Amino acid sequence: MSPKHLLSIDDLGRDWIEEILRLTDSFAEVSARPIPKVPALRGKNIAWLFYEDSTRTRLSFETAAKRLSADTMNFSVSSSSVNKGESLRDTCLTISAMGVDAIVVRHKSAGVPWQIAKWIDASIINAGDGWHQHPTQALLDCYTLTQKFGSLDGRHIAIVGDIKHSRVARSDIAAFTALGAEVTIVAPQTLMPPSLEGWNCKVSHDLDAVLPTVDAVYLLRMQLERQQEALVPSLREYTAGYGLTDERLEHLGANTLIMHPGPMNRGVEISQKAADDPRSAVTQQVANGVSVRMAVLFLLLGNNGSDSHPNAPRPNDQGPNEGIL
Amino acid sequence: MSSVSSVSETTLLRGGTVVDASGSRRADVLVGTDGNIEAVGDGLSGDRVIDAGDCIVSPGFVDLHTHLREPGKEEAETIETGSRGGALGGFTALVAMPNTTPPMDSVGVVRDVIELGKTALTDIIPSAAITIGRAGAELAPMAELAELGVRIFTDDGTGVQDDLLMKRALEYSVGLAPFTGGASVALAQHCEVDSLSAGTFMHEGEWSSRLGIPGQPSEAEDLMVMRDIALSRSTGARVHFQHLSTAGAVALVRAAKAEGLPVTAEATTHHFTLTDAACASFDTVFKVHPPLRSDSDVAAVKAGLLDGTIDAIATDHAPHCAHDKEQPFDAAPPGMIGLETALALALTELELPVEKVVGLMSWQPAKIAGIDDIHGGPIEAGRPANITVFDPNEAWTIVGSSFASKSSNCPYEGHEVRGKVRHTIVAGEAVVIDQEAMR
Amino acid sequence: MAERERKMTRPFGGVFVARTSVMSADDIDRAIWRMSHEIIEHNHGVDNVVVVGLQTGGVPLAERIGEAMVEITGRDVPFGTIDVALHRDDIGIRPVMPEEVTSIPCDLLNKVVVLIDDVLFTGRTIRAALDALTTFGRPRSVQLAVMVDRGHRELPIRPDYVGKNIPTRRDEVVDVTLDGVQLGEMRK
Numbered sequence: 007m008s009p010k011h012l013l014s015i016d017d018l019g020r021d022w023i024e025e026i027l028r029l030t031d032s033f034a035e036v037s038a039r040p041i042p043k044v045p046a047l048r049g050k051n052i053a054w055l056f057y058e059d060s061t062r063t064r065l066s067f068e069t070a071a072k073r074l075s076a077d078t079m080n081f082s083v084s085s086s087s088v089n090k091g092e093s094l095r096d097t098c099l100t101i102s103a104m105g106v107d108a109i110v111v112r113h114k115s116a117g118v119p120w121q122i123a124k125w126i127d128a129s130i131i132n133a134g135d136g137w138h139q140h141p142t143q144a145l146l147d148c149y150t151l152t153q154k155f156g157s158l159d160g161r162h163i164a165i166v167g168d169i170k171h172s173r174v175a176r177s178d179i180a181a182f183t184a185l186g187a188e189v190t191i192v193a194p195q196t197l198m199p200p201s202l203e204g205w206n207c208k209v210s211h212d213l214d215a216v217l218p219t220v221d222a223v224y225l226l227r228m229q230l231e232r233q234q235e236a237l238v239p240s241l242r243e244y245t246a247g248y249g250l251t252d253e254r255l256e257h258l259g260a261n262t263l264i265m266h267p268g269p270m271n272r273g274v275e276i277s278q279k280a281a282d283d284p285r286s287a288v289t290q291q292v293a294n295g296v297s298v299r300m301a302v303l304f305l306l307l308g309n310n311g312s313d314s315h316p317n318a319p320r321p322n323d324q325g326p327n328e329g330i331l
Numbered sequence: 332m333s334s335v336s337s338v339s340e341t342t343l344l345r346g347g348t349v350v351d352a353s354g355s356r357r358a359d360v361l362v363g364t365d366g367n368i369e370a371v372g373d374g375l376s377g378d379r380v381i382d383a384g385d386c387i388v389s390p391g392f393v394d395l396h397t398h399l400r401e402p403g404k405e406e407a408e409t410i411e412t413g414s415r416g417g418a419l420g421g422f423t424a425l426v427a428m429p430n431t432t433p434p435m436d437s438v439g440v441v442r443d444v445i446e447l448g449k450t451a452l453t454d455i456i457p458s459a460a461i462t463i464g465r466a467g468a469e470l471a472p473m474a475e476l477a478e479l480g481v482r483i484f485t486d487d488g489t490g491v492q493d494d495l496l497m498k499r500a501l502e503y504s505v506g507l508a509p510f511t512g513g514a515s516v517a518l519a520q521h522c523e524v525d526s527l528s529a530g531t532f533m534h535e536g537e538w539s540s541r542l543g544i545p546g547q548p549s550e551a552e553d554l555m556v557m558r559d560i561a562l563s564r565s566t567g568a569r570v571h572f573q574h575l576s577t578a579g580a581v582a583l584v585r586a587a588k589a590e591g592l593p594v595t596a597e598a599t600t601h602h603f604t605l606t607d608a609a610c611a612s613f614d615t616v617f618k619v620h621p622p623l624r625s626d627s628d629v630a631a632v633k634a635g636l637l638d639g640t641i642d643a644i645a646t647d648h649a650p651h652c653a654h655d656k657e658q659p660f661d662a663a664p665p666g667m668i669g670l671e672t673a674l675a676l677a678l679t680e681l682e683l684p685v686e687k688v689v690g691l692m693s694w695q696p697a698k699i700a701g702i703d704d705i706h707g708g709p710i711e712a713g714r715p716a717n718i719t720v721f722d723p724n725e726a727w728t729i730v731g732s733s734f735a736s737k738s739s740n741c742p743y744e745g746h747e748v749r750g751k752v753r754h755t756i757v758a759g760e761a762v763v764i765d766q767e768a769m770r
Numbered sequence: 771m772a773e774r775e776r777k778m779t780r781p782f783g784g785v786f787v788a789r790t791s792v793m794s795a796d797d798i799d800r801a802i803w804r805m806s807h808e809i810i811e812h813n814h815g816v817d818n819v820v821v822v823g824l825q826t827g828g829v830p831l832a833e834r835i836g837e838a839m840v841e842i843t844g845r846d847v848p849f850g851t852i853d854v855a856l857h858r859d860d861i862g863i864r865p866v867m868p869e870e871v872t873s874i875p876c877d878l879l880n881k882v883v884v885l886i887d888d889v890l891f892t893g894r895t896i897r898a899a900l901d902a903l904t905t906f907g908r909p910r911s912v913q914l915a916v917m918v919d920r921g922h923r924e925l926p927i928r929p930d931y932v933g934k935n936i937p938t939r940r941d942e943v944v945d946v947t948l949d950g951v952q953l954g955e956m957r958k
Binding site: 093094095096113114115116117118120121125135136137138139173176199200201202203204205 | 535536537539540541542543544545546548612613614615654655657658659660661662
Binding site for chain 1: 853856866867904
């Protein structure tokens with residue numbers, strides 16, 4: 007059975023991650039067609055429930071849904087009853103009552119997608135919950151890496167920056183290691199999670215020592231607030247220690263991939279030159295995002311149904327390909 | 332302060348084992364019409380006979396830490412419904428926390444609570460805020476409140492952050508004897524240092540790191556316990572530590588007691604039964620202040636209960652409406668209900684003889700609350716009849732919605748436990764008979 | 771008779787157990803050459819002809835037919851494959867999943883597309899294929915070649931080139947390989 011929800015990378019395991027990456031090839035092909043649209047999710051209704059601003063992730067999902075012919079509706083938090091004191095559960099029950107097949111949710115609080123999945127019947131896709139998980143980002147990152155390296159088995163990936171507050175890091179570590187890669191997280195101690203018990207990765211405070219050993223360096227967005235919270239003395243000091251500077255770029259391997267979830271703070275965690283370097287996969291990540299999200303939407307919404315469905319084909323029907331060689 | 336009761340016949344509790352501070356023995360207990368115990372012994376008879384076979388007959392339980400939500404949030408709980416839950420849980424006295432709306436920081440509000448408590452099923456013992464509005468800036472009228480009967484002052488829900496203000500409050504509390512008829516008062520502290528706990532929603536550690544939920548480090552509690560021990564040492568004032576949750580805090584209290592300082596401490600049932608791992612479900616029922624801590628903290632709290640460092644088991648019964656809890660984890664209000672599960676969890680989870688558990692729930696908290704003349708006393712003729720009868724072996728399954736509390740934010744849904752209250756006598760009135768509230 | 775594992779989208783895969791052989795490898799080979807000739811004859815050569823095999827059963831046949839057409843005419847014949855899963859009408863009714871990546875070699879505007887599949891049964895796969903083709907441009911015409919037409923059509927679709935018409939029961943399974951065609955059943 008296909009998974010009903012996509013809440014966390016941990017729910018998928020290696021087999022489903024690989025299945026999604028395999029499917030993504032098909033959807034990348036659809037995206038490249040003269041008319042990049044298939045009727046696969048005709049009549050399916052997908053709601054965007056974005057409690058936190060997100061232009062790129064929402065547009066990426068929206069494009070994916072439209073290429074699959076799904077109907078979409080946007081629950082705009084700023085103009086909604088959320089501002090009138092409605093509880094999260096009531097909001098979800100309201101949307102559910104309109105008949106939705108999936109809700110793509112982003113929320114500043116960890117765990118909200120899990121809560122919604124308990125309350126309503128639709129498929130829930132986590133588009134980012136607090137510092138916790140961002141599974142579609144991790145999947146598109148895996149797809150980008152496999153495009154370059156084929157298998158990730160034995161590859162070494164450094165994730166650099168604000169691990170503590172990063173849902174991308176949490177999902178990426180789980181996904182990369184599930185596919186057999188080795189992950190080293192690099193950050194000042196203040197930007198590390200308070201405990202790394204159970205984390206399947208190595209830890210370093212020395213980016214210069216790690217960089218020569220990696221196949222990919224994944225830079226996280228460094229937010230200005232972290233300086234105000236006394237997590238780093240200054241952004242300048244952060245860049246000197248943990249930024250992909252022009253100098254570090256010089257010493258990066260010829261085949262090392264530079265990745266970033268966006269939006270980039272050029273000059274902080276990544277230099278102008280590094281961002282535009284041929285080894286940078288940043289725009290490829292964005293393009294892959296649409297295909298991966300098509301695969302996820304199709305896996306959750308298209309690949310269901312069973313023999314017990316009232317309109318299910320008779321058991322003697324030969325299936326999608328009427329005779330198979 | 333005792334409940335209004337109209338007792339017209341004597342009640343005989345027959346066939347149980349009496350347990351009080353002096354030990355345990357087989358005896359029947361005859362409750363008189365005057366609200367006191369008439370006789371304890373064999374072969375007694377009474378107008379009404381209640382079976383106590385296979386049961387422990389003990390002094391009634393005293394909860395040092397109950398949120399009754401009245402006035403202000405009657406939708407979640409009232410003094411009446413909370414006291415009914417308390418009676419069903421074997422409590423004969425509940426210390427009402429002052430974080431109501433308006434808060435219990437003035438004679439007017441405390442008097443209202445006392446008045447409302449008169450028709451409750453259990454005794455309602457008001458506490459009062461240390462500072463006006465629990466805002467941590469100015470002292471509440473402690474002498475006036477003490478005169479009204481308040482013996483526990485607390486800003487519960489928050490700790491008094493300002494060191495000097497806390498020192499002043501403790502100093503002032505030492506001189507309140509003229510207003511209390513000689514009794515002492517205790518300042519009960521909710522130990523969380525705001526600068527470390529603000530913006531956190533669970534314990535900081537392995538699970539908060541994994542779940543991406545901002546965590547509160549143990550030091551938030553340890554530092555305030557450390558400060559208040561120092562202040563107790565210098566002022567000589569009584570400090571009661573509420574809901575200890577960290578190994579560090581337990582160790583600090585142990586050392587302070589060894590030093591002979593006048594400090595006492597309580598632990599809640601959830602802090603010795605649940606860990607932060609429960610938050611992985613993102614079920615807001617597990618959100619509480621102080622937060623559920625790690626395995627080693629739970630072990631330390633248990634050890635503190637075992638060796639006497641911790642004097643009392645409290646519930647921190649904190650009812651919340653379902654719709655208030657149905658919010659994101661960080662937005663949901665903290666707290667869980669506990670009156671009707673405390674005994675069973677203590678008997679099930681603590682490796683303590685039943686006499687010790689009763690002490691932690693009855694005469695030890697009664698002493699801290701300054702009500703040991705009425706509650707928690709020995710089961711003997713002439714004493715006020717505040718009695719709990721429970722079967723320590725009855726196995727049952729916890730169902731939050733089955734409780735008398737108006738709210739059902741119970742974190743033990745489906746847990747199999749043993750130990751159930753059968754009858755509760757408050758001031759001579761059988762308010763619970765055969766697990767049914769009589770009113 | 772032979773048994774062989776057939777990989778199909780869950781829950782349709784299983785072990786095919788053959789009961790009757792209806793075409794030999796030689797029969798298949800002859801049919802491929804005949805159909806190739808018919809396609810060339812019908813289209814007066816191979817100008818603008820594109821051969822498209824349906825994933826996955828039609829692809830090896832399409833490869834053979836394409837090669838035969840090149841051999842006969844000495845001209846290049848563009849070759850593509852198409853996976854129709856995303857265009858099926860039973861998505862959501864039963865598990866449907868793309869098996870292979872579609873590959874269409876050129877814009878199909880004004881081309882003659884010859885769709886090639888192994889078995890024509892209900893016609894629903896071909897309907898999906900016709901739908902899928904429209905996302906690659908507007909062909910001048912679409913023709914259909916199948917190795918086996920087993921009847922039981924549910925849509926108004928007919929083949930232009932047929933290897934062999936084989937009357938079947940609905941509950942039978944037709945198994946086509948380049949080694950021959952057999953009738954039998956699936957065991958889970």
